[in-house]
Amino acid sequence: MNYISTRSKIKPISSAEAILQGLAADGGLFVPESIPRMKLDDINALVNMTYSQRAVAILRQYLTDYTDNELAECAELAYDWFDVPSKVPLSILIRDPQNTKSPVGVMELWHGPTSAFKDLALQMLPQLMSKALKKIGETKEILILVATSGDTGKAALAGFADVPQTKIMVFYPDGGVSKIQRLQMVTQIGKNVNVVAVNGNFDDCQNGVKKIFSDENIRAELEKANVKLSSANSINWGRLVPQIVYYFSSYAEFVKAGSIKLGDLVNVIVPTGNFGNILAAYYARRMGLPVKKLICASNINNVLTDFFNTGVYNRNREFHKTVSPSMDILISSNLERLLYHETGGDIKAVKRYMTELQTTGKYKIDTPLKKKLDKIFYADFATEEETASIIKEVFGNFKYLVDTHTAVAMQVLGKYRRATKDMLPVILASTASPFKFTSSVLNALGEKFEGLDDFAQFDKLSLLSNKKVPKNLAALETAKILHENICDQEEMPQRVLEFAAR
Numbered sequence: 001m002n003y004i005s006t007r008s009k010i011k012p013i014s015s016a017e018a019i020l021q022g023l024a025a026d027g028g029l030f031v032p033e034s035i036p037r038m039k040l041d042d043i044n045a046l047v048n049m050t051y052s053q054r055a056v057a058i059l060r061q062y063l064t065d066y067t068d069n070e071l072a073e074c075a076e077l078a079y080d081w082f083d084v085p086s087k088v089p090l091s092i093l094i095r096d097p098q099n100t101k102s103p104v105g106v107m108e109l110w111h112g113p114t115s116a117f118k119d120l121a122l123q124m125l126p127q128l129m130s131k132a133l134k135k136i137g138e139t140k141e142i143l144i145l146v147a148t149s150g151d152t153g154k155a156a157l158a159g160f161a162d163v164p165q166t167k168i169m170v171f172y173p174d175g176g177v178s179k180i181q182r183l184q185m186v187t188q189i190g191k192n193v194n195v196v197a198v199n200g201n202f203d204d205c206q207n208g209v210k211k212i213f214s215d216e217n218i219r220a221e222l223e224k225a226n227v228k229l230s231s232a233n234s235i236n237w238g239r240l241v242p243q244i245v246y247y248f249s250s251y252a253e254f255v256k257a258g259s260i261k262l263g264d265l266v267n268v269i270v271p272t273g274n275f276g277n278i279l280a281a282y283y284a285r286r287m288g289l290p291v292k293k294l295i296c297a298s299n300i301n302n303v304l305t306d307f308f309n310t311g312v313y314n315r316n317r318e319f320h321k322t323v324s325p326s327m328d329i330l331i332s333s334n335l336e337r338l339l340y341h342e343t344g345g346d347i348k349a350v351k352r353y354m355t356e357l358q359t360t361g362k363y364k365i366d367t368p369l370k371k372k373l374d375k376i377f378y379a380d381f382a383t384e385e386e387t388a389s390i391i392k393e394v395f396g397n398f399k400y401l402v403d404t405h406t407a408v409a410m411q412v413l414g415k416y417r418r419a420t421k422d423m424l425p426v427i428l429a430s431t432a433s434p435f436k437f438t439s440s441v442l443n444a445l446g447e448k449f450e451g452l453d454d455f456a457q458f459d460k461l462s463l464l465s466n467k468k469v470p471k472n473l474a475a476l477e478t479a480k481i482l483h484e485n486i487c488d489q490e491e492m493p494q495r496v497l498e499f500a501a502r
């Protein structure tokens with residue numbers, strides 16, 4: 001399987017090369033030349049496999065330049081330290097939040113080292129990169145630069161820590177992340193990691209990193225130190241492809257639990273921001289997973305709801321800060337891959353849409369494309385009040401606690417079922433542990449927590465829900481601070497060069 005760009009005709013490259021390059025030189029995203037198919041027998045074979053075995057069964061069809069042994073090793077190294085043996089358990093609520101009979105399988109994607117779904121991809125990407133370097137005979141070290149507003153920084157640090165031939169450096173805005181997010185980053189262990197606070201906001205961090213990427217002098221300096229820059233961006237194919245696995249895995253779990261029979265159709269619902277997670281579900285559907293609708297759930301930054309309902313993508317709108325911050329996004333980068341596939345690989349059209357988006361902030365898809373998307377997708381959003389109320393309702397009905405992002409999906413599921421009367425079983429993506437958003441969840445439950453610090457809030461939520469605080473979060477209270485560096489935006493290049501030479 002080779003990879004091509006969404007925006008122009010390029011020479012096809014191997015998956016190892018696509019993963020190392022991240023973005024195509026024409027600004028487009030890498031896509032596979034074709035989409036492999038899984039027969040029902042193949043899906044049936046997944047039922048009695050471990051998560052790692054399932055990962056190999058899916059990944060081997062896209063990453064054909066990796067051997068099965070290499071993929072198995074990547075999966076072991078990536079998922080070994082998840083806190084449950086099944087890695088991605090499916091919690092089946094017999095009735096949905098609206099108390100009907102149809103099962104809702106809550107796919108818990110937050111049992112990794114940072115308690116959020118990005119671990120599934122960011123644990124795998126470094127392993128795939130490390131193997132890719134060997135494959136193409138690259139002897140330089142890869143230095144990953146990340147600007148973070150909170151969660152991605154920690155997940156990337158945890159993924160790259162001590163991975164051979166890589167280094168990672170994370171910049172976060174001083175005072176611009178939560179106390180827990182800061183602690184998660186500044187306590188990160190690993191010989192190849194570095195974390196620096198920047199005097200400024202997230203945009204300053206991001207602009208600083210962008211400048212470094214485009215600075216020829218810095219690249220030349222790094223070259224001398226035998227170092228090459230790269231990013232762990234969510235548009236990297238190596239981040240997307242591991243996400244396809246858990247849709248197959250959860251379907252297999254659903255079959256194993258006896259809630260559905262092999263071949264039964266399900267709907268999939270995903271709380272969406274950058275469109276990575278739901279795009280992985282789209283690939284699974286194209287590969288033959290029996291999925292009827294992909295339901296795209298947004299918060300009040302509902303640019304995708306409007307896109308699927310009107311055919312117009314328009315980012316010119318107010319930006320809202322919500323209780324589901326990881327979905328506060330107005331440009332959903334991975335949508336470009338969907339446009340590519342559903343136009344049948346029309347690179348001219350994709351390029352036109354993306355150029356319009358860049359210059360005017362909006363574009364309108366043509367009617368045939370809109371009709372195609374209507375067959376596959378349904379989209380709606382949840383308000384802040386609706387997000388809070390469903391947390392309380394689901395906890396009341398099932399004693400099952402969800403975080404604010406998962407709550408958006410649950411609320412939209414109810415809207416979908418009321419609007420369409422479609423009661424197919426559902427796989428619902430749960431993207432973060434409720435403990436990651438403790439104060440919002442306590443708020444939603446109507447609990448008072450004034451004067452309680454983060455750790456006391458953890459304990460309160462733990463008592464209420466009868467669930468243990470995830471180890472990685474509980475450990476922060478006593479973890480040693482290892483990174484206390486701080487700098488101005490102008491100093492960032494210097495810091496990078498120093499770290500590269502280390």
Ligand SMILES: *Cc1c(COP(=O)(O)O)cnc(C)c1O
Nearest residue numbers: 272273274275276277326431432
């Ligand atoms: C990143 C994230 C999302 C959004 O996922 P996309 O792949 O960007 O659509 C949803 N929930 C949580 C908790 C996240 O961290």
